Amino acid sequence: MGASAVADAVHPRTSRPCAAVGSLGQTGRVPPVRTSEPDALDAALAACAEGDPAAFAPVYDALAPAVFGTALGVLRDHDHAAEVTQEVMIEVWQTAVRFDASRGSARTWVVTMARRRAVDRVRAEQSRRVRDQKDVDGRFAGGGHDVVAEEVEQLLESAAVRRCLGSLTETQRESVVRAYFGGLTYREVALELGAAVPTVKSRIRDGLVRLRDCLGVNRG
């Protein structure tokens, strides 16, 4: 599929460098590649937690693509995503001792960190622009608030996620996708959709629960 055409369609009003969009198309992969067995990765993280810098290289190689991909998905900017990746991978080293395999995979752990930092960066940029009043183009600068759910879903290269999104109701899918790609709070999603806040909150939760069941995520 024309990945960069899709990316263009997804962000019609943002004026990001073409390079960022182009590289998104080039680097997206099908499916996510695992360069390391989870057990080996967990062992390398444990060695990092013991303070062994040599153990970090395989950790970087296994996890940096997930971190960069997550940041790029939120930020849509190559340079910002690279900065977030650097911050997160350093944080992985610093906090390796906090990784708890009983709470989820290493991949989930780093994606969570990356998403948090990327979203914070989007919001900081938004409030900066609002403060500077440079942005006359809508309430929320940046972010994907024009996102059309169907188009965004084409960016999801995991067939399982795509299929499972299809199991959501239209309104659930719309809320989850806007919250995921837009860097919006659920209150902002509600504003955009003209829906009540508690309704959107429920749709997001019900949507993620359905996705969980469909994807077979169950930590018992």
Place this chain on the structure above:
Amino acid sequence: MDGPVADGEGPRTDDPRDLLAAYALDAVDDLDRRVVERLLASDADARRELDEHRAVVAAFTVDADPPASLRDAVLGRVASTPQVAAPGAGRGDARPGGPARAPRRWVVVAAVAAAVAAVAVPTTLAVQARQEQVRLQTQADAMASMLADPAAEIVRGEMVGGGDASALVSGDRVLFSVTDLPQAGAAEDYQLWLVEGEGMVSAGVFDARDGSAALLVDAAGSAGVAVTLEPAGGSPQPTSDPLVILET
């Protein structure tokens, strides 16, 4: 705004559990974030639900290769970047085998002046009111010399449940300060601990006025400071997980 959604800023009295999915998506504002983190600190079921939501959110990620130059930059930095202490370190929790690491210090180079100012300005000395004026003066002098110490180091951490903690380390003294701290419950107090070897030694309970507090402690021989929420009046030993641990 004349938006049609009148409940856009509605009350936040609902069950915080309903926010876990939005929290996993980072689709919450700071206030909601804090509400959820309070829930997580005390509720294992909520943590389990969050873990599941996070695994779902992570499944959305499409891997992409970062710039090749980033690898060397990151690998080059980790060797000289200190690590945080294990959660619960010093509380007798089983730790993975291996020698105990020497206490490490976070060295702030260019940011020292700005960081010190950030600590010094917004905080209030929450020393106990019964303390003598002369002791206050001694503390003020000590703080002044710490702030003037070019070798002073600062460690920062975000507290579970809200609050930005920092420790200014100068010699054997630590100025622990916190901002944006939620008020402790009526039957609770925040308690500061010194991490000493495998144990924790109380450095006193404290209260947050307008969300801020600062405590000056003699931390000779300690590897860090930690904060827990304890029953009012404090405990001889921590009875809950630390809200933050700062390695000094």
